Amino acid sequence: MNRNLTPTTQPNDFEDHVANWLCPLLKAHDVLLDLHTFHKGEKPFALFGPENNEGTLQPFAHARAERELALRLGVTRFVDGWLETYAKGVKNRVAYLQANGLPSQGLNTDPRYGMGTTECMRSFGGYSITLECGQHEAPSGPFVGLRSH
Numbered sequence: 659m660n661r662n663l664t665p666t667t668q669p670n671d672f673e674d675h676v677a678n679w680l681c682p683l684l685k686a687h688d689v690l691l692d693l694h695t696f697h698k699g700e701k702p703f704a705l706f707g708p709e710n711n712e713g714t715l716q717p718f719a720h721a722r723a724e725r726e727l728a729l730r731l732g733v734t735r736f737v738d739g740w741l742e743t744y745a746k747g748v749k750n751r752v753a754y755l756q757a758n759g760l761p762s763q764g765l766n767t768d769p770r771y772g773m774g775t776t777e778c779m780r781s782f783g784g785y786s787i788t789l790e791c792g793q794h795e796a797p798s799g800p801f802v803g804l805r806s807h
Contacts, residue, residue, distance in 0.1 A: 662677075662773060663681065663773050663777070664681065684779050684782060685782040687784060688785075693791055699793060701735050701792075704728045704735075704737070706736060706738050708739065708741070719783075720784070731787065731789055733789070744771075748768065748769045749769075751766060
């Protein structure tokens, strides 16, 4: 569910079926708080979206509301620009493959493969924060998530 989350008329794998169920649910709402934990690191953080824009990668109109929500989650570390960073990586990967005469097909060469639940929510006109509540085994992680509600 963290990559290429978009409805499809021809589901090929389990995640496609999940996307066909989950995306309409997201579309029916305005805001998503997506709770996660992470493998390495210590400090909880929140990921939020782009500035307001009418671009093709991730058009968005709720930057202020999303940032205000992020500031209320009780964390002090924030990350932005995920999808743009992923798209740059895809561009570099495709250039490398082309320069070396290798095929550039598949999900890892599609900028939309960086689209997870938060980006899907934004694509439907809503806004969303991913809250990384802490390291997987950290006893404080559940409290970060509970405090965010």
